[in-house]
Amino acid sequence: MSTIGWIGLGNMGRPMTANLVKAGHTVNGFDLVAIAVEEAAKHGVNPVKSAAEAVAGADIVFTMLPKGEHARAVYLEADGVLAHADTKTLLVDSSTIDFDSARALHAEAADAGFRFVDGPVSGGVTGAEAGTLTFMLGGSDEDVAEAKTFIEPMAGNMFHAGGSAAGQAAKIVNNMMLSISLQGVVEGAVLADRFGLDPKAFYDIATVSSGDSWPLRTWYPVPGVTETAASNNSFKPGFATALMHKDVGLALAGAQTQGLDLPAAKLVHAQLQKLVDEGLEGLDTSALIKNIDARAPG
Ligand code: NAD
Numbered sequence: 001m002s003t004i005g006w007i008g009l010g011n012m013g014r015p016m017t018a019n020l021v022k023a024g025h026t027v028n029g030f031d032l033v034a035i036a037v038e039e040a041a042k043h044g045v046n047p048v049k050s051a052a053e054a055v056a057g058a059d060i061v062f063t064m065l066p067k068g069e070h071a072r073a074v075y076l077e078a079d080g081v082l083a084h085a086d087t088k089t090l091l092v093d094s095s096t097i098d099f100d101s102a103r104a105l106h107a108e109a110a111d112a113g114f115r116f117v118d119g120p121v122s123g124g125v126t127g128a129e130a131g132t133l134t135f136m137l138g139g140s141d142e143d144v145a146e147a148k149t150f151i152e153p154m155a156g157n158m159f160h161a162g163g164s165a166a167g168q169a170a171k172i173v174n175n176m177m178l179s180i181s182l183q184g185v186v187e188g189a190v191l192a193d194r195f196g197l198d199p200k201a202f203y204d205i206a207t208v209s210s211g212d213s214w215p216l217r218t219w220y221p222v223p224g225v226t227e228t229a230a231s232n233n234s235f236k237p238g239f240a241t242a243l244m245h246k247d248v249g250l251a252l253a254g255a256q257t258q259g260l261d262l263p264a265a266k267l268v269h270a271q272l273q274k275l276v277d278e279g280l281e282g283l284d285t286s287a288l289i290k291n292i293d294a295r296a297p298g
Contacts, residue, residue, distance in 0.1 A: 001026065007054050008063055017043065019131040019154050029047060030047075055084050068101030072105065089114070096243070099169060117144055119138070119147060134158075135159065175247040189202075190292045190293040238286070241288075248265055252265055
C-alpha cells in the first residue's frame with residue numbers, strides 16, 4: 001500500500017481521504033484549519049502540521065482546495081508542494097480552479113521537474129462519501145494512468161479528458177450546466193407547490209419524466225423529498241453557494257475569452273450573486289430556492 005499526501009480536508013477532502021484510508025493507504029493530511037485535520041484524523045488520516053510534512057515520502061500528493069489562488073499558493077509558495085516534494089511524487093490537483101491557474105500549475109510543475117495532473121471531481125459530498133465521484137483528468141497518458149490507480153477507491157468514473165487543464169475545462173462546463181438545471185428545479189419546485197402539488201408526488205413524476213435531472217433527483221430543494229438533499233438539513237452544504245458562484249464565474253470568464261455570450265449562465269450567476277450579497281454564500285447551492293420563495297424553510 002502507498003503513502004499519500006493530502007492538502008485540503010474540507011467538505012470533500014475529508015470523505016475522500018476516508019476512502020483512501022479504507023483502501024489501506026497511509027494518508028498524511030494537512031489543512032490550515034486545525035478542526036478539519038482533527039475530523040479527518042477520526043477517519044484514520046495521519047494528521048500533519050504543514051504542506052511540507054504532508055508531501056514528505058509521498059508516492060502521490062492530492063490537493064483539494066477552494067480556488068485557483070489557494071492552489072497556486074499551496075504549490076508555488078516557499079512553504080509549498082514544489083519546494084518540498086520529491087520530483088518522483090506524482091501531483092494531482094482535484095480542486096475546481098480556473099483554466100489559467102490549472103495551465104500555470106502544469107507549466108510550473110513541469111519546469112520544476114514534476115509530473116502534474118489536474119483532476120477535478122463531480123458528485124458532491126454524497127459522491128465523495130460513497131466513493132463514487134467522477135474524476136475528470138488532464139495530463140499525459142502515463143501520468144493519468146498512474147493517478148487512476150490511486151484515485152480508484154474514491155471514484156465511480158475516471159475520464160482522461162485530454163492534456164494540460166482539460167479536466168478543469170470539462171468540470172467548469174459541467175458545473176455551469178448543473179447550475180442552469182438547478183435553477184430550473186428550484187423554479188419548478190416552487191411553482192409545483194403553488195399549484196398545490198404534493199412535493200413527493202411531483203418528485204416521483206418528474207424523476208421519471210422529461211423534466212428529470214441530476215439536481216432534481218439529488219438536490220430537491222424542499223425538505224422531506226429526497227434523502228440526499230441539503231434542504232433536509234437547513235441547506236447546510238453539500239455544495240456551498242460560494243463554490244457554485246465561483247464555478248459559474250469561471251465559466252463566464254472563460255466564455256468571455258472565447259467571445260461567447262451565455263445568457264442562462266449569466267442569469268444563474270446573478271441569482272447566486274444575490275445569495276452571496278445577502279450573506280448566504282455558506283448555504284448549499286439549492287438555497288437558490290430562497291430567491292424565488294421567501295417562505296422556503298431553512
Ligand atoms: P472546503 O472549503 O470545504 O474545503 C477546502 C479546504 O481547503 C478548507 O478546509 C480550507 O481550510 C483548506 N485550505 C485552503 N487553503 C489552504 C492552504 N493554503 N493549505 C491547506 N489547506 C487549505 O471546499 P470543498 O467543498 O471541500 O471543495 C474543495 C474543492 O472541490 C473546490 O474547488 C470545490 O469547487 C470542489 N468541489 C466541491 C464539491 C462539493 O460538493 N463540496 C463538489 C465538487 C467539487
